Amino acid sequence: MIGRGRIAALLCGAAALVGTPAQADTLREALVKAYETNPTLQAARSQQRAEDENVPIQRAQGLPNISSTTRYTEFPKVSPNSFTAPQRVLQIGQTLTVPVYSGGGVKNSVKAAKERVSAGQASLRGTESSVFSQVVAAYMDVLRTQALVGLSANQVDVLTINLEATSDRFEIGDLTRTDVAQSESRLAVARSDLRSAQANLIQARETYIQLVGDAPNDLMPPPPLPNLPDSPYTAVDTALEHNPDLIAAREQAEAAGYDVKAAGAGRLPTVGLFANSNYTNYFNTLGGPIAQNFRQVEKTANAGVQITIPLFQGGAPAARQRQAQARESAALEQIIAAERNVIAQVRASYSSYQASLEIIESSQTAVSAAELSLEGVRAENSIGNRSILDVLNAEQELVQAQAQLVTARRNAYVAGFSLLAAMGKAEARDLGLEGGTLYDPMDNYRRVRGKLLDWDRDPQPVAKSTRTVDIPPASAEIPGDVTAAETPQP
Secondary structure, three states, rough: OOOOHHHHHHHOOOOOEEEEOOOOOOOOHHHHHHHHHHHHHHHHHHHHHHHHHHHHHHHOOOOOOOEEEEEEOOOOOOOOOOOOOOOOOEEEEEEEEEEEEEEOHHHHHHHHHHHHHHHHHHHHHHHHHHHHHHOOOOOOOOHHHHHHHHHHHHHHHHHHHHHHHHHHHHOOOOOOOHHHHHHHHHHHHHHHHHHHHHHHHHHHHHHHHHHHOOOOOOOOOOOOOOOOOOHHHHHHEEEEEEEHHHHHHHHHHHHHHHEEEEEEEEHEEEEEEEEEEEEOOOOOOOOOOHHHHHHEEEEEEEEEEEEEEEOOOHHHHHHHHHHHHHHHHHHHHHHHHHHHHHHHHHHHHHHHHHHHHHHHHHHHHHHHHHHHHHHHHHHHHOOOOOOHHHHHHHHHHHHHHHHHHHHHHHHHHHHHHHHHOOOOOOOOOHHHHOOOOOOOHHHHHHOOOOOOOOOOOOOOOOOOOOOOOOOOOOOOOOOOOOOOOOOOOO
């Protein structure tokens, strides 16, 4: 097993093939930008704020309700048999209803809404981890493809010089036309590989822009990953307790249980208080010729208790409760499905992480051996003991070993971060992101859960994420000499 200090050293070198410029972007800065401006994350926060409103919506069903109705009526033609019908009337009525007992429907609906708020907050954490994982992968992809472009460019330079040297030796009769053709072929392949690497670098940079909202500016090597587990058992135990998707599934199942109780309340009695007041004005038109014998303005009021006892509803309450029970059953199964998925993710990420670390060590050995081999083959070629093809093969083996090392370093970091995300330990609060106050979904929930005013609105919505239309297209240029430490000089 590789020691912890060795692991940190390997991860610190995740972009060792990339030079460190004086001014550069860091992984922390990329994560902060995504945290503040990524549209996927901003949309998830807005969706959670919408979920928060379900609590006051459900609670409102159990609160007093006051309404007023105003009605003005003109009677241009009345019945000829009605000698007292008015010509016009104004009626104003107020109604107050106070729910007293609803069979537990409102109470359980509120509890279900609260559980779904908790589930939504856990899902928001999952979205945050997912976005961060994508940003880390994009960040490391830029570093990796940038290093591969450097390796490919350097290989083109080396093979160009080799071809020139081979051609010169052919002119003096030291080598054959076959040797020149082999050198030309390898150079052509290297140029093709360079073009492919440049296209991959542009794609990686565009993906970075899509996720972060800004162009990558000479990215620095990332910091070591914090709190990586020592075994898959530790990782799984942590994930079962902290993974946001699993927590959300559990909260959804709790909410489904309250839905069953709320549905069952449909067959229980309901009790409510009511009070009504009415004002009527006939504008001295009631009674026609004998209007003076009638009160033209009247006020009435009444109050009481209303009890509603369902006797037969065609089986609808039972059907609703059975439906809710089926959904609760599905939610319970989804807990197991989420748990299985989390366990598989954690174990696979842990295995991939460990494998990448071992590949790093093997690749480092391979690079060192390939460098030594190339040096020896070149020396032997100079005295005629090795062919040009042997030199070309040795150079190709070195480039392949270097590319494998770069890729392994990228894979180790991405797998390690994915492992932390599956464990529920890759969120802003875990990474200590700077750049301002962290978003807390509980702030909005506390703000809206007790609101009672019907005209209490939020400001007009505006997009908070940033557009990328004004960012110039990504190029395949690389900063500085990105492979000087790893690639042999011609």
